[in-house]
Amino acid sequence: MDFVKVISKGDLPAGSMKTFMVGNKPVAIANVDGEYFAVSDICTHEHCSLGTEGFLDGSVITCGCHGGQFDVTTGKVLALPPPADVSSYEVKVEGDDVLIKM
Numbered sequence: 898m899d900f901v902k903v904i905s906k907g908d909l910p911a912g913s914m915k916t917f918m919v920g921n922k923p924v925a926i927a928n929v930d931g932e933y934f935a936v937s938d939i940c941t942h943e944h945c946s947l948g949t950e951g952f953l954d955g956s957v958i959t960c961g962c963h964g965g966q967f968d969v970t971t972g973k974v975l976a977l978p979p980p981a982d983v984s985s986y987e988v989k990v991e992g993d994d995v996l997i998k999m
């Protein structure tokens with residue numbers, strides 16, 4: 898497992914979230930007040946894209962399909978219906994680069 902550069906800091910303004918492909922895996926990356934977090938992009942309920950169809954409010958992702966919620970800092974479910982947490986990935990910032998451990 899290595900850190901891979903996925904985006905530059907400027908690619909994701911504070912308060913925003915987006916889906917990026919890391920290798921062949923879609924990852925939702927969020928900028929929460931200048932801190933970056935990464936979780937699996939695929940909702941554990943019916944596999945909607947969290948980064949594309951979801952909404953970020955503070956550190957809470959709300960899935961756009963059925964309103965399930967996850968904590969983007971841990972991947973933990975905060976509100977049903979998702980039956981399981983999403984994977985959470987370690988993130989580090991080096992200069993202008995945001996790297997994710999995959």
Ligand code: FES
Binds near residue numbers: 940941945961
């Ligand atoms: S697919 Fe995300 S809550 Fe249903």
